[in-house]
Amino acid sequence: MESNSIKTYTGIEKFNPSVIREHFPILNQEVNGKPLIYFDNAATTQKPDVVINAISDYYLNYNANIHRGIHSLAEKATEAYENSRRKAKDYINASSTDEVIFTYGTTDGINLAASSLSKAILNEGDEVIISAMEHHSNIVPWQMVCEERNAVLKIAPISESGELIYEEYLKLLSEKVKIVSIVHVSNSLGTINPVKRIIEDAHKVGAFVVIDGAQAAAHLDIDVKDLDCDLYAFSSHKMFGPTGVGILYGKRAVLDLMPPYRGGGEMIKEVTFKKTTYNDLPFKFEAGTPNIADVIGFGSAIGYIESIDIKSVLEYEQGLLRYGVSKLSEVEGLRFIGTAKDKVSVISFIIDNIHPFDIGMMLDAGGVAVRTGHHCTQPLMDYFNIEGTVRASLSIYNTREEIDILAEKLKAIVKIKSK
Amino acid sequence: MSDHSINEIQDEIIDEFAILGDDKESTVFYIMELGSNLEPLDDKYKVDSNLIKGCQSKVWLDAELVNDRLVLNADSNTDITKGLISLLIRVLSGQRLDDIINADLYFIEKIGMHNVIGSQRSNGLASMIKQIRLYAIAYKTKIQSQS
Numbered sequence: 001m002e003s004n005s006i007k008t009y010t011g012i013e014k015f016n017p018s019v020i021r022e023h024f025p026i027l028n029q030e031v032n033g034k035p036l037i038y039f040d041n042a043a044t045t046q047k048p049d050v051v052i053n054a055i056s057d058y059y060l061n062y063n064a065n066i067h068r069g070i071h072s073l074a075e076k077a078t079e080a081y082e083n084s085r086r087k088a089k090d091y092i093n094a095s096s097t098d099e100v101i102f103t104y105g106t107t108d109g110i111n112l113a114a115s116s117l118s119k120a121i122l123n124e125g126d127e128v129i130i131s132a133m134e135h136h137s138n139i140v141p142w143q144m145v146c147e148e149r150n151a152v153l154k155i156a157p158i159s160e161s162g163e164l165i166y167e168e169y170l171k172l173l174s175e176k177v178k179i180v181s182i183v184h185v186s187n188s189l190g191t192i193n194p195v196k197r198i199i200e201d202a203h204k205v206g207a208f209v210v211i212d213g214a215q216a217a218a219h220l221d222i223d224v225k226d227l228d229c230d231l232y233a234f235s236s237h238k239m240f241g242p243t244g245v246g247i248l249y250g251k252r253a254v255l256d257l258m259p260p261y262r263g264g265g266e267m268i269k270e271v272t273f274k275k276t277t278y279n280d281l282p283f284k285f286e287a288g289t290p291n292i293a294d295v296i297g298f299g300s301a302i303g304y305i306e307s308i309d310i311k312s313v314l315e316y317e318q319g320l321l322r323y324g325v326s327k328l329s330e331v332e333g334l335r336f337i338g339t340a341k342d343k344v345s346v347i348s349f350i351i352d353n354i355h356p357f358d359i360g361m362m363l364d365a366g367g368v369a370v371r372t373g374h375h376c377t378q379p380l381m382d383y384f385n386i387e388g389t390v391r392a393s394l395s396i397y398n399t400r401e402e403i404d405i406l407a408e409k410l411k412a413i414v415k416i417k418s419k
Numbered sequence: 420m421s422d423h424s425i426n427e428i429q430d431e432i433i434d435e436f437a438i439l440g441d442d443k444e445s446t447v448f449y450i451m452e453l454g455s456n457l458e459p460l461d462d463k464y465k466v467d468s469n470l471i472k473g474c475q476s477k478v479w480l481d482a483e484l485v486n487d488r489l490v491l492n493a494d495s496n497t498d499i500t501k502g503l504i505s506l507l508i509r510v511l512s513g514q515r516l517d518d519i520i521n522a523d524l525y526f527i528e529k530i531g532m533h534n535v536i537g538s539q540r541s542n543g544l545a546s547m548i549k550q551i552r553l554y555a556i557a558y559k560t561k562i563q564s565q566s
Contacts, residue, residue: 032443355497365447
């Protein structure tokens, strides 16, 4: 629910980054005396003023706990909260809002999926498949449940270009496989996995499929019905919304199989000391007072993305990616890590004889924010036999001029180092 | 052995950094250059017992007693960290144990290092200093127990 005083953006017919930049107040600042260039969007995106305003509007005008209150503020807060659920449902094309569970983020969603789904269907000797390019958040929860239930975790290998070796994945599929959990878009490499096909083949052996959509949600047009995934987790803060909110989508039949994950208020129908009966979907999985303000902010972020049209976003980002790869290729000794054919706008690289940490520190001193290190994908870094990479992850407000500056600064760093 | 006192060297460093002014980019570039110029540590010293491990950078620090002075040798996998180490070595290596133990390392604050390297790296720098002091204390205790 947005009050009339809040600006909304509609009718941006042609994608124009300078108009987009005006929506993000934080970008208009200097860091270390240089204009901020924010290239750490895969870690978290910046927030447009509509999102910031929606959150402050809630606290200023209708802060109340949701669902149980009968007073007007509680009614208004509940309506705004549930409106975000409807927006999320439409955004990913789920069949019903019952299939849209609010979580605290992708990691929380995958933990819910792993813990609850494994209780329902994973037994001793069963197998779970993940890929070699997973974020720790899609590795550790499965290691934990496999250990708990004496199941076996199998890793689908990837190629030098950072793409899943599909035949090897197919070889791993058997009747023993109960769950396949795979990343839609790699956070370290930008690789877009062929998830529709992965899901289809997993379903042939009767496995359930969980998708880690953290990096996909802001860059791709997500359609869970078309993908036919069983569970799909993503985060608000990587798609211009606030931190501390995410979605776990689940097919109703799958969510019905899964026992509650956390106990507490809201998730119950009736509580006695002998026996508690659980609430219906989606509330069965939403124990305790949720992060109401940020869920409302998330709804506003979805509205924002829809107002600028995800297809034009995609096109713009792909153009930036191609430009970035071509500009950075000019830097001596630079090697890209992750050269998949299908990629989102993530450029990961290393430079001969210069540690990623040094590059990151020097770029920061010049106002450029990138990520350096293993990006929470240590097994993937081990595969490439590197300690880490420098990652520039681009978003809708980034420009070709900013990429030029990045390339210039990298050239200067290489020059200093070779002195 | 160092002919200059700890404070004399600290004052030199403060003067050098003053020339760089407030520009963080040139300061970081300068630290990295210092790092590139630091003599690499012989591999025999790059052992786990000499390792101080941070999130993204590793530091190997070795200290030996030569006459009554502590001689420091160190290395890192990142040039910026090596640059920081080289400053510490310049100030503390070759100094008397008591001088190291009692040193007031004011140059770090004076050159605005915290602002340049951030809080995480500042913690790393602090643990390097702590480790150097511990070496000095350990050697002092050893000498006292022998005499």
